[in-house]
Amino acid sequence: MALKDQIAELVTPALSQAGYFLEDINIVTPGQHRIVTVIVDGESALNLDQVTVASKLVSELLDEATFMGETPFTLEVTSPGIDRPLTLPRHFAKNATRLLKVVKTDSEVVTGRIVSNTDLDVTLTVTEKKTVSEVVVAISDIKRATVEIEFNRKDEN
Numbered sequence: 001m002a003l004k005d006q007i008a009e010l011v012t013p014a015l016s017q018a019g020y021f022l023e024d025i026n027i028v029t030p031g032q033h034r035i036v037t038v039i040v041d042g043e044s045a046l047n048l049d050q051v052t053v054a055s056k057l058v059s060e061l062l063d064e065a066t067f068m069g070e071t072p073f074t075l076e077v078t079s080p081g082i083d084r085p086l087t088l089p090r091h092f093a094k095n096a097t098r099l100l101k102v103v104k105t106d107s108e109v110v111t112g113r114i115v116s117n118t119d120l121d122v123t124l125t126v127t128e129k130k131t132v133s134e135v136v137v138a139i140s141d142i143k144r145a146t147v148e149i150e151f152n153r154k155d156e157n
Contacts, residue, residue: 003027006067007036014057015040020050021090023080034073036062039080044094046079086145094119099148100124104141111148 001009004025012022017025023039040046040054062068062075086100095114102110102124112124112135116120121138122145 003067006065007038007062008059010065011038011058013046014061015054018053018057019043020046020054023084029071032071035073035076036073037076037078041080041094043090050091051077051079077148082149084146086147088118089117089139092122092139092145095147099150101146101148102137102142103144105135107143110135110137111116 004027007025008022009143015022020040020042023041025039026037028035028037030071038054038058040051040058044099046054055075058077059075061143062073086095092100092114096116098114098115100112100122102112102122110124110126112126115123115125115134117123120140121136122142123134123136126133
């Protein structure tokens with residue numbers, strides 16, 4: 001079993017119990033040292049305290065793991081960046097009301113604000129030429145979906 005898979009198998013239960021999701025693990029080995037990056041997420045955006053809690057959980061488990069061998073490693077625990085593609089229904093739910101750019105598998109590009117989502121699709125409000133409409137995009141039709149950064153967003157509350 002690959003090291004990445006061994007790490008995932010070890011840390012996923014503890015992270016889940018603490019209320020986090022394991023998003024990804026990246027391992028690079030420059031020279032005689034490993035850098036293990038564990039990307040965790042939650043139902044809402046993680047703050048620094050939550051990342052610290054996740055980091056302690058993962059660190060304690062990896063320090064005891066015999067499969068890590070004798071190679072020294074640096075552990076980095078982080079949350080997904082804003083530029084990370086949305087791929088799972090919970091990613092869309094977490095970003096409700098945010099502006100989303102979707103590139104569909106047929107290369108059509110749809111940009112709109114997330115209204116709602118299900119396990120199968122995401123509903124966006126799209127404004128084209130001052131006309132607002134709702135567009136439902138099946139998750140299976142999405143090639144890439146990313147949150148658009150808005151610096152001057154006016155809250156609609």
